[in-house]
Amino acid sequence: MISAPGAAMLNQKFFVSRLNDPFPDLYERWFDGTEWVWLNHGRSTGAKMQGQPGAAMFDQKVFVVTDDGSLRERHWRSDLGSWVWENHGRPDNKRIVHGPGAAMLDQKLFVVTEDGNLWERNWRSDLGAWVWSNHGRPESRRIVTAPAAAMLNEKLFVVTDDGNLWERNWRNDLGQWVWNSHGRPDSRRIVTAAGAAMLNEKLFVVTDDGNLWERQWRNDLGRWAWGNHNRPTGVSLRTTPGAMMLNAKLFVGGSDGHLYERFWSDAAGSWNWVDHGRPPGTNVGTQPDAEMLNSKLFLGGENGHLFERVWTGTEWMWIDHGVPMHDQSAHVIGAPGRDPKLTVAVMGDGYAEGDLNAYRSLVQNRVVAAFGLDQLGDHLDKVRLIRIDVVSPVSGVTTRDYDERGTVSASDDILTAETTRFSRLGYISTSIWSHCWMEISPRTNPRIESIRARFAPDATKVIVLVNDGREGGCSRGDNAAFTRGESSQVIAHEMGHNLFSLGDEYNNDTQTFSGVRGEANLTETPSSWSALKWSSLVAAGTALPTPAAPLPPGWNANTSVGAFEGGGGNFSTGIFRPAISCRMNQNDPPWCPVCGQEIDRIMGAF
Numbered sequence: 001m002i003s004a005p006g007a008a009m010l011n012q013k014f015f016v017s018r019l020n021d022p023f024p025d026l027y028e029r030w031f032d033g034t035e036w037v038w039l040n041h042g043r044s045t046g047a048k049m050q051g052q053p054g055a056a057m058f059d060q061k062v063f064v065v066t067d068d069g070s071l072r073e074r075h076w077r078s079d080l081g082s083w084v085w086e087n088h089g090r091p092d093n094k095r096i097v098h099g100p101g102a103a104m105l106d107q108k109l110f111v112v113t114e115d116g117n118l119w120e121r122n123w124r125s126d127l128g129a130w131v132w133s134n135h136g137r138p139e140s141r142r143i144v145t146a147p148a149a150a151m152l153n154e155k156l157f158v159v160t161d162d163g164n165l166w167e168r169n170w171r172n173d174l175g176q177w178v179w180n181s182h183g184r185p186d187s188r189r190i191v192t193a194a195g196a197a198m199l200n201e202k203l204f205v206v207t208d209d210g211n212l213w214e215r216q217w218r219n220d221l222g223r224w225a226w227g228n229h230n231r232p233t234g235v236s237l238r239t240t241p242g243a244m245m246l247n248a249k250l251f252v253g254g255s256d257g258h259l260y261e262r263f264w265s266d267a268a269g270s271w272n273w274v275d276h277g278r279p280p281g282t283n284v285g286t287q288p289d290a291e292m293l294n295s296k297l298f299l300g301g302e303n304g305h306l307f308e309r310v311w312t313g314t315e316w317m318w319i320d321h322g323v324p325m326h327d328q329s330a331h332v333i334g335a336p337g338r339d340p341k342l343t344v345a346v347m348g349d350g351y352a353e354g355d356l357n358a359y360r361s362l363v364q365n366r367v368v369a370a371f372g373l374d375q376l377g378d379h380l381d382k383v384r385l386i387r388i389d390v391v392s393p394v395s396g397v398t399t400r401d402y403d404e405r406g407t408v409s410a411s412d413d414i415l416t417a418e419t420t421r422f423s424r425l426g427y428i429s430t431s432i433w434s435h436c437w438m439e440i441s442p443r444t445n446p447r448i449e450s451i452r453a454r455f456a457p458d459a460t461k462v463i464v465l466v467n468d469g470r471e472g473g474c475s476r477g478d479n480a481a482f483t484r485g486e487s488s489q490v491i492a493h494e495m496g497h498n499l500f501s502l503g504d505e506y507n508n509d510t511q512t513f514s515g516v517r518g519e520a521n522l523t524e525t526p527s528s529w530s531a532l533k534w535s536s537l538v539a540a541g542t543a544l545p546t547p548a549a550p551l552p553p554g555w556n557a558n559t560s561v562g563a564f565e566g567g568g569g570n571f572s573t574g575i576f577r578p579a580i581s582c583r584m585n586q587n588d589p590p591w592c593p594v595c596g597q598e599i600d601r602i603m604g605a606f
Contacts, residue, residue: 004286007056014290017049024048027324044085055109069095102156116142145193163189196250210236243297257283322393333385345456349425350397350467369488375596382606429468437472505585513574520598557581
C-alpha cells in the first residue's frame with residue numbers, strides 16, 4: 001500500500017511512501033522528459049515509512065515520518081551530488097503521529113505528537129541549527145489531524161478530537177502565536193484535515209455527514225464564515241479535500257470510490273460537482289494531492305497503485321502509474337567493466353512487480369541459454385549481458401487480433417479485436433507474421449532508449465521479453481523483441497539478425513529478387529560462381545548453384561555448404577543461401593558454417 005502523494009516539486013516530481021514490504025521506503029516519482037520513473041530513496045537508518053511525505057522546501061528537500069515516530073528529512077546535497085538523509089528525531093521524545101505539514105518560508109514545518117500537541121520544527125539561522133518548539137493544544141483538546149492549509153506564512157489549521165477546526169496564528173502585534181477557534185460547521189464534527197487552501201482566505205473540510213464545507217474569510221463581513229457545499233447526490237465524501245487548481249477547483253474522494261471535483265463556474269456564478277469516476281480497476285484510496293500545471297493530480301488507489309488524473313486539453317484521463325517499485329539491473333553474463341565486449345541489454349515489457357521472478361527466470365532460461373548456443377557459445381567470455389528489471393504498472397501487454405488475408409502486406413489485414421493494457425514499453429502482440437508478430441506504440445522506442453541509457457549506456461543492442469503467451473519474435477533496428485512463449489532457439493535466430501546482420505534463409509513467397517544482398521549468408525546471383533562470397537567453404541566438386549535434390553553422397557544438410565536458391569523471407573528465385581538447414585531458416589538447427597564464420601569474425605573484434 002502507499003500513502004497519499006505529496007511534496008510536489010518543479011512540476012516534474014513528487015514523493016510517496018510505500019508502506020508494505022519488501023520496500024517500505026520513500027519513493028520519488030519523476031518525469032525524466034520521456035516517461036515517469038520510480039526512484040527509491042530508501043530509508044533512514046532502516047526505519048520504515050509511516051505516512052505522507054510533505055513540507056517540501058527549496059524544491060530540494062522533503063520531510064516524512066517513520067515508524068519509530070521520528071521526523072526524517074531527505075535533501076539534495078549539491079556538494080556531494082546526491083540525496084542524503086537527516087534524522088530530526090522526536091520532539092520531547094514524543095512519537096509523531098500526524099504531519100509533516102504547513103511548511104512556511106522554506107524554514108519551518110509542523111507536526112502533531114502522540115499526546116495531541118502541535119510542534120514546530122524551525123531552522124534557526126542565528127543558531128545554525130534546527131530546533132523544536134511546542135505549540136501545545138487548543139483549550140487542552142487533542143489534535144487529531146495533520147497541520148495543513150498554511151496561509152501567508154503565519155497561520156495553519158488543525159482539527160481536534162471534538163471535531164472542531166482551530167487556527168494557529170502568529171500575531172505580530174503580540175509577538176507570539178495564538179489559537180483561534182473556528183468551531184464546527186452547523187454543529188457537524190469535522191472528520192478530515194483541512195485542505196485545498198485558496199487565495200490565502202479559504203479552506204475546505206469534510207464533516208461526519210459526508211458533506212464538504214468551506215471556511216472563508218469574508219472581507220464584507222470582517223470575519224470568517226462557513227459555507228456548505230453539500231455533496232454529490234447519493235454519495236458521502238471521505239478524503240481530505242486536495243489538489244487545488246486555479247483557485248477555483250478542488251478534488252475529494254467519495255464513499256463510492258469515485259473522485260469528485262468541486263469547481264467554481266464564473267459563467268454560472270456557482271459551484272458545481274463533477275464525477276471523475278474510479279481509477280481503473282479500483283477505488284480512490286487516498287486524498288488527491290501533488291497537483292501540477294493546473295491540469296493533473298495524483299492519488300493512491302485501494303489496490304496500492306498510484307494514479308494520475310490529467311486534463312489533456314480536450315478530456316480527463318486516468319493513467320495507472322502502478323506500485324512504487326524501482327527498476328533494477330544485474331549482469332547475467334560477464335561482469336561490470338569498461339573493457340570492450342559485445343554489450344547487450346535485456347528488458348521486459350508488461351511485467352508488473354508480481355511478475356518479476358518469472359521474468360528473471362525467462363531471461364536465464366531463454367536469453368542466457370541463447371547466448372550459449374552453437375558458435376556464439378564459444379565467445380561467452382566476450383559478452384556482457386545486462387538484465388534490466390523494468391517494472392510495468394500492469395501485467396501483460398496490449399494484444400491485437402487480425403483477420404489475416406493470406407498476403408505479406410499488413411495493410412490487407414483487418415483488425416478484429418484489441419485488448420488495451422498500458423504496459424511500460426507499449427508493445428502490442430499480434431501473433432501473426434505479416435505484423436512482425438508484434439507492433440510498437442509511439443512510446444516504445446523512446447522509453448527503451450531512456451532505460452538503456454540509465455542502466456546500460458554501453459549496450460549497443462537491446463532484447464525485449466514481452467509478457468504475452470502467444471508466439472512471436474521480431475527485430476527492428478537495434479532492438480529484438482520476443483513473447484514469453486518463444487524458445488531460446490527462436491531468440492538465437494533473431495539475435496542472428498540483430499547482433500550479426502544475418503539474413504533469413506527461408507522464403508514464404510514466390511517473388512524474384514533483384515539487386516544486391518549485403519548479408520554474409522545471402523547473395524544475389526554472382527557474376528561468376530567462382531566469385532561466390534562463401535566460396536572458401538564450398539567443397540570441391542559441389543555443383544553451383546546447388547540443386548536441393550539429389551544431393552551428393554555424404555552431404556550434411558547443416559554443415560555442407562553450397563548455393564541453394566531461395567531465401568530472404570520472400571524470394572524463391574534470384575537469391576541464394578549456403579545450406580539446406582540453418583538456424584536462419586528453421587530456428588532449431590545450429591547456424592551453418594557461413595553464419596558461424598560471420599559470428600566468429602564479429603566476436604573476434606572483442
